[in-house]
Amino acid sequence: xxxILSIFLSALLLLSLSAPPALAAEAxxxxxxxxxxxxxxxxxxxxxxxxxxxxxxxxxxxLLSRVLSNIAGIGRGLGALAFGHPEYISDLVGQAMVDxxxxxxxxxxxxxxNDIHPYSENAADTQFSYLYRELGGEHAHEPEIMxxxxxxxxxxxxxxxxxxxxxxxxxxxxxxxxxxRYIDNVRAYTGKDKVNLFAVxxxxxxxxxxxxxxxxxxxxxxxxxLTVPAIGGAALAYDVMSExxxxxxxxxxxxxxxxxxxxxxxxxxxxxNQFGILxxxxxxxxxxxxxxxxxxxxxxWDFIPGPYYDQLKETYLDRFESSELIRKxxxxxxEILPTMTEKLNACREAGxxxxxxxGSDIPSVTGLQESSDAIITxxxxxxAYTAPYGQRFADGYRPRNTVCAxxxxxxxxxxxxxxxxxxxxPETTWFVNGLFHGMTxxxxxxxxxxxxxxxxxxxxxxxTYEAYPQFKFAENRSYSVLAAFDRSPEGYxxxxxxxxxxxxxxxxxxxxxxxxxxxxxxxxxxAPRDRYIAPGKSVKVPIGGVLPETSLTTVxxxxxxxLVGSVTPAGSKTYTxxxxxxxxxxxxxxxxxxxxxxVGAFESRLSxxxxxxxxxxxxxxxxxxxxxxxxxMLRSFRTLSC
Numbered sequence: 001x002x003x004i005l006s007i008f009l010s011a012l013l014l015l016s017l018s019a020p021p022a023l024a025a026e027a028x029x030x031x032x033x034x035x036x037x038x039x040x041x042x043x044x045x046x047x048x049x050x051x052x053x054x055x056x057x058x059x060x061x062x063l064l065s066r067v068l069s070n071i072a073g074i075g076r077g078l079g080a081l082a083f084g085h086p087e088y089i090s091d092l093v094g095q096a097m098v099d100x101x102x103x104x105x106x107x108x109x110x111x112x113x114n115d116i117h118p119y120s121e122n123a124a125d126t127q128f129s130y131l132y133r134e135l136g137g138e139h140a141h142e143p144e145i146m147x148x149x150x151x152x153x154x155x156x157x158x159x160x161x162x163x164x165x166x167x168x169x170x171x172x173x174x175x176x177x178x179x180x181r182y183i184d185n186v187r188a189y190t191g192k193d194k195v196n197l198f199a200v201x202x203x204x205x206x207x208x209x210x211x212x213x214x215x216x217x218x219x220x221x222x223x224x225x226l227t228v229p230a231i232g233g234a235a236l237a238y239d240v241m242s243e244x245x246x247x248x249x250x251x252x253x254x255x256x257x258x259x260x261x262x263x264x265x266x267x268x269x270x271x272x273n274q275f276g277i278l279x280x281x282x283x284x285x286x287x288x289x290x291x292x293x294x295x296x297x298x299x300x301w302d303f304i305p306g307p308y309y310d311q312l313k314e315t316y317l318d319r320f321e322s323s324e325l326i327r328k329x330x331x332x333x334x335e336i337l338p339t340m341t342e343k344l345n346a347c348r349e350a351g352x353x354x355x356x357x358x359g360s361d362i363p364s365v366t367g368l369q370e371s372s373d374a375i376i377t378x379x380x381x382x383x384a385y386t387a388p389y390g391q392r393f394a395d396g397y398r399p400r401n402t403v404c405a406x407x408x409x410x411x412x413x414x415x416x417x418x419x420x421x422x423x424x425x426p427e428t429t430w431f432v433n434g435l436f437h438g439m440t441x442x443x444x445x446x447x448x449x450x451x452x453x454x455x456x457x458x459x460x461x462x463x464t465y466e467a468y469p470q471f472k473f474a475e476n477r478s479y480s481v482l483a484a485f486d487r488s489p490e491g492y493x494x495x496x497x498x499x500x501x502x503x504x505x506x507x508x509x510x511x512x513x514x515x516x517x518x519x520x521x522x523x524x525x526x527a528p529r530d531r532y533i534a535p536g537k538s539v540k541v542p543i544g545g546v547l548p549e550t551s552l553t554t555v556x557x558x559x560x561x562x563l564v565g566s567v568t569p570a571g572s573k574t575y576t577x578x579x580x581x582x583x584x585x586x587x588x589x590x591x592x593x594x595x596x597x598x599v600g601a602f603e604s605r606l607s608x609x610x611x612x613x614x615x616x617x618x619x620x621x622x623x624x625x626x627x628x629x630x631x632x633m634l635r636s637f638r639t640l641s642c
Contacts, residue, residue, distance in 0.1 A: 029160075036198070040168050043138075093281075102293060103116075105292060105294075106298075112167075128140060164178075168202065171325075171328040171332070172205060180213075196224070202299070204231055219351060224355065225450055227450055228357070228381060228435070233305035236365070241291075295316070296322065301317075301325065305380050341383065348428075356423075358429065360431045360433050370386065370388070371386040371388075374437050382423045383422065384418050384419060386418050392593065394594045395587065403424075405421070415433060416554055416578060428460070429470070430468065430469075430470055432445065433471065434473060443476045483502050484575075491575075494579070495547055495581045499541055499543055513560070519555065519599070520554060520555040521547055551580045551581060553585050555576075572624075
């Protein structure tokens with residue numbers, strides 16, 4: 001059995017010896033690219049007898065004017081909030097929202113109260129070269145992505161990019177029809193028979209439904225790349241519509257760190273101070289004001305994840321008053337989503353390459369504790385089956401194999417938290433552990449993967465290129481450090497490994513590794529003494545000890561480090577690896593989940609009251625960090641004395 005598993009691991013190591021293709025491949029680059037942006041990206045205009053007025057889009061001057069005119073009221077509201085009274089600030093902000101955006105409300109039957117349309121649905125008006133040069137970038141949503149993709153085309157690249165505009169309030173079926181007409185318009189304008197699609201978030205939901213309804217029949221798409229797509233809904237929509245917003249402040253701060261690619265940890269600011277009063281403000285806002293505006297938008301009801309749709313529909317929608325809204329949303333939930341795999345595979349058989357890139361292993365920022373990218377759950381984004389957040393599948397887990405049952409394919413994540421055998425597209429879906437929503441372009445690996453897929457001439461899957469495995473750790477520089485074993489694929493460990501490779505993800509600061517610790521096995525490793533890791537560089541550190549002769553269980557590796565010159569004195573990052581080193585553990589289906597992380601050396605030494613106190617006060621991570629540093633120093637002294 002051990003030999004069989006060794007062969008399996010070797011196959012995993014040598015998934016492909018071929019190199020990734022050069023970007024801007026000839027055939028793919030001959031087609032224009034339509035950017036299908038995230039939710040609320042399109043500017044909206046109100047049409048009246050007096051003319052056309054912009055009513056949705058960033059207007060910093062108006063916002064500043066409103067803030068300055070209400071500065072005294074805002075001050076009183078914040079003062080009341082500090083004493084536990086959220087009503088005043090909620091009413092102040094809520095009324096301002098209704099004043100500014102109440103015109104965007106829908107009737108209970110899912111129709112716009114007013115005559116509202118996007119900027120333009122015409123290819124000539126939404127070509128990136130026109131938006132950039134003639135309008136100064138206005139209406140060019142996802143501008144960073146648009147600029148990068150344009151540059152990948154080379155000469156006249158700005159002429160190859162088009163920004164799809166839509167009324168995002170609509171039901172997804174209507175928006176998909178808008179996209180169908182727009183693609184036909186772009187094809188006619190450019191003289192090309194196909195386009196590439198690059199979708200983000202809500203754009204991924206739009207694109208998946210477009211492909212479901214029109215893709216295989218019309219064959220108007222070459223490559224479709226869906227990044228962090230909201231195919232099956234968004235956790236945030238459920239939290240808002242159920243009036244159950246509960247902010248996870250630490251996840252929110254991690255989100256900010258990733259978005260700014262900050263190389264200084266700031267999440268510690270909230271570990272000991274959870275601002276629950278903000279939850280009260282938000283839920284009052286939602287109940288009294290926000291639902292006046294978006295409570296009957298078709299898109300919001302399409303965003304409700306499947307397990308919660310029936311319950312919320314029965315609670316908040318009248319089956320007579322909202323019959324048309326319910327009818328359209330039911331089509332999406334009951335007819336389109338259940339057949340998504342079938343229809344996307346039909347697109348692939350018709351020659352359309354459909355790719356999905358999703359973030360994973362992050363809790364929702366607003367309360368729904370499922371594995372997600374902070375906004376979209378992994379199940380919604382990909383169709384994959386996941387363990388509850390904070391847990392993993394039990395040792396020896398056997399995948400469900402409902403979509404892919406090929407025993408030669410490994411679709412189980414190294415952290416044993418994601419089973420992709422039941423994803424919409426197991427062979428063309430990539431998962432990036434720690435990739436936050438909308439941060440594809442802020443993560444070097446995810447950005448390179450998305451760019452490669454967009455311009456790939458040949459069908460590509462998760463085994464095509466060794467450089468692009470199905471499961472990967474995020475590389476946003478705010479994470480500071482990345483660790484892997486030297487001979488196994490990233491996320492795995494076997495008896496053949498003799499070292500760990502530690503990489504400094506920072507662009508600015510040299511790194512000093514203070515300690516390296518393993519949990520779940522007896523492996524040992526000394527921190528590299530008297531050695532700094534330059535920004536972007538790696539070191540290989542030998543390991544000792546014995547790895548268990550077993551498979552389908554996990555070990556944790558914690559690296560404690562210091563970024564020299566950063567205001568953060570020290571930090572730590574823990575990575576989970578699947579062991580592939582012998583016969584698999586026996587799987588007990590009666591107990592399908594276990595804790596995601598092994599109990600650390602520091603935690604194992606604490607009494608239950610002490611552990612509870614440290615976690616309640618937000619000091620557990622700090623004391624654990626200090627303990628790891630002390631252990632690393634003692635191990636170094638012991639090694640030096642030998």
